[in-house]
Each structure stands twice: as C-alpha cells, then as structure tokens.
Amino acid sequence: MTELLTAAQMRAIEAAAIASGEVTGLELMERAGRGVVAAIFEEWPELAPSWGPAPKPPEYFLQNDEQGLHRAVVLCGPGNNGGDGFVVARLLKETGWDVEVFLYGDAEKLPPDARVNYVRWVEIGGVQSFEFGDDVMGPDDLTLVVDAFFGTGLVRPLEGFGSLFLSFAEERASRFPYTKIVSVDLPSAVCADSGRPIVSESFVGLPEIAAFPVTHAHLTVTFHKAKRGHYLSDGPICCGRLRFVDIGLDDFDQRVDVGQQKPALILTHERWPQYPSLPKKQGHKYSHGHALILSGGVGKGGAARLAARGALRVGAGAVTVGCPPAALIENAAQLNAIMLWNVKDVAALTDILADDRINALCLGPGMGVSDESRGLVEAGLKSGRAIVLDADALTLIGRDAPLFAMLHDRCVLTPHAGEFARLFPDIADKLAAPATKGPAYSKVDATCEAAKRAGCVVLFKGPDTVIADLSGRCSINASVYERSAPWLATAGSGDVLAGFITGLLARGFGPMQAAESGAWLQTECALSFGPGLIAEDLPEELPKVFRALGL
Ligand SMILES: NC(=O)C1=CN([C@@H]2O[C@H](COP(=O)(O)OP(=O)(O)OC[C@H]3O[C@@H](n4cnc5c(N)ncnc54)[C@H](OP(=O)(O)O)[C@@H]3O)[C@@H](O)[C@H]2O)[C@@H](O)CC1
Numbered sequence: 001m002t003e004l005l006t007a008a009q010m011r012a013i014e015a016a017a018i019a020s021g022e023v024t025g026l027e028l029m030e031r032a033g034r035g036v037v038a039a040i041f042e043e044w045p046e047l048a049p050s051w052g053p054a055p056k057p058p059e060y061f062l063q064n065d066e067q068g069l070h071r072a073v074v075l076c077g078p079g080n081n082g083g084d085g086f087v088v089a090r091l092l093k094e095t096g097w098d099v100e101v102f103l104y105g106d107a108e109k110l111p112p113d114a115r116v117n118y119v120r121w122v123e124i125g126g127v128q129s130f131e132f133g134d135d136v137m138g139p140d141d142l143t144l145v146v147d148a149f150f151g152t153g154l155v156r157p158l159e160g161f162g163s164l165f166l167s168f169a170e171e172r173a174s175r176f177p178y179t180k181i182v183s184v185d186l187p188s189a190v191c192a193d194s195g196r197p198i199v200s201e202s203f204v205g206l207p208e209i210a211a212f213p214v215t216h217a218h219l220t221v222t223f224h225k226a227k228r229g230h231y232l233s234d235g236p237i238c239c240g241r242l243r244f245v246d247i248g249l250d251d252f253d254q255r256v257d258v259g260q261q262k263p264a265l266i267l268t269h270e271r272w273p274q275y276p277s278l279p280k281k282q283g284h285k286y287s288h289g290h291a292l293i294l295s296g297g298v299g300k301g302g303a304a305r306l307a308a309r310g311a312l313r314v315g316a317g318a319v320t321v322g323c324p325p326a327a328l329i330e331n332a333a334q335l336n337a338i339m340l341w342n343v344k345d346v347a348a349l350t351d352i353l354a355d356d357r358i359n360a361l362c363l364g365p366g367m368g369v370s371d372e373s374r375g376l377v378e379a380g381l382k383s384g385r386a387i388v389l390d391a392d393a394l395t396l397i398g399r400d401a402p403l404f405a406m407l408h409d410r411c412v413l414t415p416h417a418g419e420f421a422r423l424f425p426d427i428a429d430k431l432a433a434p435a436t437k438g439p440a441y442s443k444v445d446a447t448c449e450a451a452k453r454a455g456c457v458v459l460f461k462g463p464d465t466v467i468a469d470l471s472g473r474c475s476i477n478a479s480v481y482e483r484s485a486p487w488l489a490t491a492g493s494g495d496v497l498a499g500f501i502t503g504l505l506a507r508g509f510g511p512m513q514a515a516e517s518g519a520w521l522q523t524e525c526a527l528s529f530g531p532g533l534i535a536e537d538l539p540e541e542l543p544k545v546f547r548a549l550g551l
C-alpha cells in the first residue's frame with residue numbers, strides 16, 4: 001500500500017529535507033531533471049545515446065559526437081517545475097540534442113533554484129521568444145516536447161500563450177506519432193490533488209476534456225511518490241504512462257506533519273501480507289461465515305445470483321440466496337452450492353436473522369424499489385449485521401431520510417456516480433462543478449465527506465474507485481495504467497463486487513478491509529481474465545488470482 005501525496009504534503013516533505021541541511025533545493029532539482037531524462041531514455045531506448053540508457057556526467061556529454069541526433073522543445077513555466085525543465089533542456093543538449101526552450105513567465109521573477117538553472121541553460125542555449133502566428137514546434141522532425149509549465153504549484157487556469165503552447169504540442173503529437181510529449185511531475189493544467197483540469201471560466205460548460213487546454217502526455221515523470229491527481233479523475237488519461245524518480249526524500253516522509261488530512265492510500269500488491277486471514281487454514285464451513293443475499297422476484301434474480309457466486313468464491317463458508325416464493329423455482333434451477341430460502345416478506349427475513357450464524361448481508365442487486373423492498377432494507381439495517389447496500393437499496397436509502405439515518409458502521413455502500421448523486425446530491429454537485437482553481441475538490445474529498453455523513457464505509461466506483469470510512473481513512477483502487485481493465489465495464493460486474501465484499505464480511509473482514517479487498521480482487525480478476533470478460537467470469541477467475549497471490 002502506497003501513500004498518495006497532496007501538493008501541500010509534497011511541499012512539506014521537500015521543505016523538511018532542505019531544512020535538515022542534508023540536501024539543497026538545487027540538488028533536488030538536479031536529481032529531478034536528471035531523473036526525467038533517464039526516464040525518457042528508459043521509456044524510449046531508441047532515443048537514448050549509444051553509451052546507454054542513463055545520462056552520464058556532463059563533461060562526457062560535451063565530448064560526444066552525436067550532435068543533432070534528436071530535437072526537443074522544452075516548455076518552462078514560472079516556478080520550480082520550469083526549473084526542472086531547464087535542467088532537462090541542459091542535459092538533453094549535453095547529450096547531443098537540438099533543444100529549443102520557451103519560458104512562460106518572467107526570467108527575473110523565477111524562484112532561486114529555477115533561476116540558477118535558467119542561467120546555466122542560457123550559457124549553452126537560448127530562450128525563444130514567441131510571436132503569434134509562429135509554428136513554435138518548428139520543423140516536422142520534432143522528437144520530444146517537454147511540458148514543464150506547472151507541477152504541484154498550479155492554482156489557476158492556464159491562459160494566454162501557455163494554453164496555446166499545450167494545444168500546439170497536442171496538435172503536433174496527433175499528426176506525428178513519433179513526437180512524444182513528456183510531462184514533468186504532472187501534466188500542466190492538471191490539479192495535483194484532484195486530477196481535474198483547472199479550467200478557465202470561459203471553458204465552463206464545454207463537455208469534453210479534449211476541449212480544455214491540458215496536456216495529454218505520453219509519459220509523466222514524477223518525483224518521490226505519486227500525487228493523488230496521478231490516479232484520480234482525468235489525471236491518468238492526461239499522464240499517459242507514469243514513472244517515478246527517487247530524489248532521496250524517503251527519510252523525510254516520517255519527519256513531516258502532513259496536517260490534519262489522513263493520507264489516501266493506493267491499493268497495491270504489497271498490501272496482501274496484511275490480510276493473512278484470506279486463505280482458509282482450518283475450521284468448518286460456518287467458521288468462515290454465512291452470507292445472505294436477497295434476490296428480486298421472478299426474472300430479477302440474476303444480479304443476486306452473481307453476487308452470491310462472488311461471495312462463495314471469495315471464501316464465505318456458506319451462502320444463501322433469499323427470494324420471494326414465486327422466484328424459488330427459477331433460482332433452484334440455477335443454484336447448487338448456494339442455498340436457497342423463501343423470504344416472502346419482512347417477517348420471514350426477521351425470522352431468518354434470528355440465526356446468528358448469518359453474519360453478512362447483501363441487499364440491493366435486482367431487488368426493486370417497492371415498499372416491500374424498503375421494509376427488507378429496514379429489517380436488514382435493524383439487525384445490526386455487516387451489510388452491503390448496492391443498486392436498488394441505494395436508491396431506496398437516497399430517497400428516504402429515516403432509512404439513511406439507520407446506516408451504521410458495519411454498512412458498506414457501493415454507489416456508482418449516478419447512485420452517489422442520488423445519495424449525496426450536494427456533494428456530487430461540488431464534485432461536478434468546474435474546477436476553476438487549485439487545489440480542486442476531489443473524488444477523495446467527496447468520498448470522505450460522504451462516508452462521514454453516512455457513518456459507514458462508502459465505496460465510490462469508477463476506474464478510480466475511492467473507498468473511505470467515517471474515520472477519514474481512504475484508499476483508491478485504481479484500474480488505470482498497468483492495471484487498466486476497461487472490459488470491467490460490463491453488466492453485472494458491480495453485483496459481483498457486492499458479492500465479493502459480502503463474502504469477505506462473512507469471513508470476518510472489517511467493512512473497510514472488505515471493501516478495499518473486494519475492489520482490488522475484482523480488478524485482479526479482470527486483469528487475469530482479460531478482454532472478453534463477462535460478469536460470470538469474475539468469480540470463476542478468483543482461484544487463479546488467489547494462486548498467483550500464493551494463497
Ligand atoms: N517538492 C519537491 O520536493 C520538488 C519539486 N520540484 C518541482 O517543483 C515543482 C513545484 O514548484 P512550484 O511550487 O514552484 O510550482 P509550479 O508548479 O512550478 O508553479 C509555479 C508558480 O506558478 C504560479 N501559477 C500557478 N498556476 C498558474 C497559472 N495557471 N498561470 C500562471 N502562474 C501560475 C504559482 O505562483 P503564484 O503566481 O500563485 O504566486 C505557482 O507557485 C514540482 O511540480 C516539481 O516539478 C522538483 O524540482 C524537485 C523537488
């Protein structure tokens with residue numbers, strides 16, 4: 001599990017490192033720029049000089065005989081991101097590249113370290129001036145555009161020639177696939193905390209992110225640790241691929257008070273040793289819990305059956321589908337290892353819940369939004385059991401304040417964006433409002449606020465699934481970059497996720513752990529199966545995923 005930083009946290013870590021006297025800002029900037037160049041050569045070895053993938057010391061570069069090998073345009077902004085750009089420009093030039101640099105800002109006002117690197121650059125190359133009408137990207141042989149306009153300091157929309165330059169770069173890369181765009185730290189115009197483009201009022205109302213002046217990089221190279229914006233919202237689309245450069249700040253993470261806000265964690269393979277309870281080691285079926293999934297009526301049972309299969313595969317000792325009497329035959333024809341009970345009404349459910357071996361419930365998939373369904377949700381909540389509320393149950397809770405008020409700390413809500421907006425309309429409005437200044441309100445902020453209000457775990461679905469509990473703990477299961485699994489967008493995959501979480505609750509996982517693990521496993525199953533996946537495949541892929549995890 002890795003912590004995702006906000007811009008403020010990154011600044012605090014950098015400040016602590018500099019205050020310690022162990023490193024200077026200038027050294028950090030040099031490491032950053034050097035790391036960007038090394039990452040470019042690792043990403044595209046054909047761009048690397050013949051002596052290897054990483055830059056060698058400058059004195060070596062200056063003697064090389066590979067002049068004019070490639071051409072780069074480096075876009076430098078008015079702060080330290082721009083300073084990194086000057087370092088990159090210098091190193092590329094010393095490697096034998098033709099390099100043109102543009103400065104968006106006033107050289108006299110650059111912060112001290114950026115200013116030093118500006119001066120170092122102008123000793124070996126010029127800073128171009130911009131005239132409207134110029135083709136600033138130059139001849140067609142452009143290999144690389146380095147976007148060093150803004151990083152963690154972005155607070156306002158990019159305007160004037162700054163936004164024009166990004167459009168030029170985008171246009172060039174779209175015409176010539178060999179022209180690569182590399183963003184330093186973050187794609188300029190993307191907010192470090194939210195992943196949302198910071199847009200000017202004049203763009204408000206335009207639906208497409210493509211219409212905004214924002215970099216869609218092929219590669220983004222960031223420093224120390226990922227920022228939230230790399231994983232949230234449009235961040236991943238704008239970053240392209242993401243590489244990390246170690247600039248020697250690890251020792252300072254712990255020495256910094258990163259403020260009141262708890263860190264957001266990104267779910268990774270490393271977390272699995274924390275859940276030793278996942279493999280079954282001993283015990284009989286009921287010692288691994290009994291999950292009850294309520295189903296809809298005739299012809300509406302598919303969603304609950306998918307959830308039940310997910311709960312069983314993830315390891316619940318016993319799983320039962322409860323359905324109205326008319327749907328018993330339909331369900332019986334489809335289920336074997338999963339038990340089937342007649343839950344004809346609220347009284348029947350209350351009777352069943354007298355059996356305290358039933359320790360986890362799943363309500364919502366295919367359930368309908370009738371008064372009867374409302375009664376079942378109320379009975380489920382009253383029982384105090386660990387409970388996953390999905391789909392129709394979320395609709396019911398969203399329109400019924402007394403039901404909402406019954407949510408408790410053993411509940412997990414699993415809304416997609418539409419359901420989230422029905423449950424938390426004011427929070428959804430804040431998230432949907434155009435981000436005109438940074439740091440912008442993020443999906444992490446929205447999910448944490450929702451969890452606090454609901455008093456339980458909220459899992460807000462998407463490629464950037466955010467999971468939060470009422471204590472402020474928050475994690476992101478990102479199905480982006482190397483974990484991108486767009487084929488997960490298939491009917492029923494949400495029902496299986498609800499089933500995974502319910503099964504894990506039955507296994508004794510806490511609500512937050514169950515939600516995190518369920519979401520992570522769902523992506524792993526999708527990645528393991530690959531394109532062509534349908535919801536039924538997800539539970540069947542779990543044994544393979546468990547084997548790969550060594551469970
Ligand atoms: N932290 C670290 O450890 C390391 C950080 N490093 C690098 O430093 C970068 C952060 O540098 P940074 O703080 O100077 O911010 P940056 O993004 O260059 O913005 C500069 C200033 O521009 C302004 N401004 C904002 N938006 C604007 C707009 N739309 N249009 C016009 N102006 C705008 C705003 O200033 P303001 O005008 O509000 O006073 C802002 O402060 C980081 O991303 C990384 O690349 C590395 O060197 C290695 C170690």
Ligand SMILES: [K+]
Nearest residue numbers: 147150184186
């Ligand atoms: K940038």
